[in-house]
Amino acid sequence: MSTVLFDVPGPRARTRYRAYAVVGSVAIAALVGYVVWRFFDTGQFEGRKWSWFEYKQIQLSLIDALGRTLSAFAVGAVLALLFGAVFAAARLSDHKWVSAPAAVIVELFRAIPLVIMMFFFYYGLPSTGIKLSAFTAVVLSLMLYNGSVLAEVFRAGINSLPKGQSEAAYALGMRKTQVMVLVLLPQALRAMLPTIISQLVVLLKDTALGFLITFEELLYWGRQIGGQLQFGRPLIPTMIVVAAIYIGLCLLLTWFANYLEKRNRRNKKVIKLDEDKAKMVQLGEASGVSGTMGAV
Amino acid sequence: MRVRTLAAVLLAGGLALTACGKEGTGTDTGAPAGVFDVAKDVKVEGSPTFEKIKARGSLVVGVKEDQPGLGYKDPTTNKYTGFDIDMAKLIAAQLGFAEDKIQFKTIQSAAREQAIINGDVDYYVGTYSITAARKEKVSFAGPYYIAGQDLLVKKDNTDIKGPDTIKSKKVCSVTGSTPAKLLRDKKLVEPDANVVELQSYSLCVTKLLDGEVDAVSTDDAILKGYAAAEPDKLKVVGQTFSTEKYGIGLPKDDKALRDKVNEILEKSLSDGKWDEIYKNTLGKSGSEGKHPTLEKY
């Protein structure tokens, strides 16, 4: 198959590619081999460093930690989606006094690093007498940041719907709220679902920032067990396990997003978005931060 | 064989984590649990806290869980060990409660006063410094240990002898903590380049063992706990440059209980129980333990 950069290879190119493949494989194997050898050489695969896995209490504490990560994710995701929907609607409002403050808030919370927000809620606020638990601080920060990003995703989604949709709805005599809630939002949501889920992957990963404010989530657990002297400080083994869990969870979500996208493509009810704008949104997504959406 | 077990555990892990668990035995985590003679028919006249404990039939003691040799929870058994824990057990025994009647509860530093005020714990034992500000909210029996900021170094280190010898060394402490502040304020080290701040002392100790920092600095009690766990690798310098008096945190208005706890501590200092506890825990670091003088009020 021809790609943008390369034509279908002929016999000479095929030999050349094969040579590259051999050299490349050797180089990659050497690199991976070196790292794996370092793991072996420093005893990271020794039974003792993994024996913590056999203890019931440790397994239970792993489940607890995973539970805290997942609940921070679940609560954060629900709140962020709500926040996003509300602020997207506010930004699309015809009233300047609603849309302007909403725009400012969304822009602000996208510009402030999550870490700073978490520190603010966890370390800063107590001086005013408001004490938040680490969990609340994490969830609130996740809501504000991801909610703001999602608000932009929703807005871009609604804006990229064909104008005929809202015009037809108005022609039927629907009110503004009805048009938004009954016609635009459901279609935009469905069309933007893959993007929304990718943002939720970001949110899931960001729960690990709670580590910095001693929220006892998965990473915190890994560090704690990883420091146990009786197992020879198995930090590398615990980090491997924690990373595998995070990657597994994120891939599961990503897979779900792809599945939805595929189903959408077959589904005739989905309105095709304005190609350019939609593409812009997806590209923004590739950066993992979904920056500013569509020039609208 | 090991590898196969491991693979099996990893595979089965997600599905049946709890089904293949092994109970921890709490090996080599330091001290053998202190066992003390339980006093009988204890009466503390006029102590509301003691009445509450009596009625409940068990004790709730606030402690720390992340300081080896001091107040530490073994993740394989969920059992607490250490100097503070044994101190708490001794007090419990003298109040008439055996070990199985004590429920230990981990309380983070920042939440200590509130936990005592709310009555979530009956008393608190966990590197709790007696300060005037805290005395406004809670009261203290003791001190049962006089700590001071000190330095933990590798066993073979010979150039760090005290606070004046760390000027050009990398010294690690916990982010935003009092010890870190003291290192900077007193200009003991180059404040910018050489103070390393991490989230916990165990991370600092890891970095010390890596050789990336030259010393870890905080209260000697905490440092001795780490040295006690690995006495062949670590040692405490033994030149303190501040004073922290650790007390037993108690509800503010309960003078009767405070007097009782002070009496228990006094007795432990004279009958050798204090030394026994010290020897079993922090003493393993190789550092001597000095008796505190009680400050009753």
Add this chain to the structure above:
Amino acid sequence: MGVLTRNIDLFVHHFANTLKLFAVSGIASLLLGIFLAMLRVSPVPVFRGAGTLYVTVVRNTPLTLVFVFFVFAYPYLEIIKFEFFTAAVVALSLYTSAFVCEVVRSGINTVPVGQAEASRALGLTFTQMLGSIVLPQALRSVVPPMVSTFIALLKNTTVAAGFSVREAGAIRDALSELGEDTLTGMLWVAAIFVLLVMPLTYLQRVLEKRWSVAR
């Protein structure tokens, strides 16, 4: 205002470190990211596989975990010792490069295959095709999301505060040691970040608008 003016040196010093961290890891992740993108679009399956594996693993790993690994776990492997700052640069670069790679790759993929086929039919060499047909078009769709990636990198540098790098995220600790009002101090930190990020966002929006019309 007082907190800021009284501790202006501290703020300047910490933010300078933030920018240094941003610049060094920005360049490193750009180079590594482009290299990875080259792997991912190469006609050799082994290279594509390696690139895809790297990107999949790194994109689905939390940045904090990458930091914990390089600061605390990596020294156990006894390869080369890193200072805290270097470890932060390595963690940020390895993480960000996966996103840079995806931006570059999807940018190249937006160029229709017909463009390349036409240029080959005209007898252009690979370099000519790349230089005058594919890259100019790809660049248009690469730059705006690339700016987003760099905004994310700038904000992500604050994670290093938890790993003994004295950058903007660590201003809170420094202020609290000085007994200053950390609440106000952190509002200033947030405000400065907004000031740093806004021009980048503006730039991105302008590029996006201009180039999406030109297509």
